[in-house]
Amino acid sequence: MRKIRKYGDPVLRKKSEEVKDIDEKLIKLINSMKETLMDRKGVGLAAVQIGVLKRIFIAYNPEVEKLITVINPEIVETQGEEIDMEGCLSFPEIYFSIKRASKTVVKGYNEDGKEIIVEGKGILSRCFQHEIDHLDGTLIIDYATEEEKKFWKEKLENLKNDS
Secondary structure, three states: OOOOOOOOOOHHHOOOOOOOOOOHHHHHHHHHHHHHHHHHHOOEEEEHOOOEEEEEEEEEEOOOEEEEEEEEEEEEEEEEEEEEEEEOOOOEEEEEEEEEOOOOEEEOOOOOOOEEEEEEEEEHHHHHHHHHHHHOOOOHHHHHOHHHHHHHHHHHHHHHHHH
């Protein structure tokens, strides 16, 4: 189990580095990310959210009830768009209305070092885009309207003060 960094923690604004080697240390990191994600009942978790600046994310695919690990993810295709409420483990109990592609195809590597291509629709598509944003230092608040920021002002300030 790892501590999830909250909004206000400067690490969340940093760009994550490409993974060069998939070694035992990296597998331990991935396993702890999976454990943390399942414990928090989240949909996705980027390594930066636990303070590790590596380009890795874990996503939960509700259709098959399995976790997907993507190392060095890259969006290769998007289709459509939809606006929906979106939350984040780094912004507990805060939600913003965000426009995302309704289908996203991501290329990367799995834990065995094999190249993978995964397709997400709906919530999984949203998750892929959200987690890759994290790896680039982009947060859901960056998509929020001034009205939304004002609505969540007190909670946002409390998060900043706690981090």
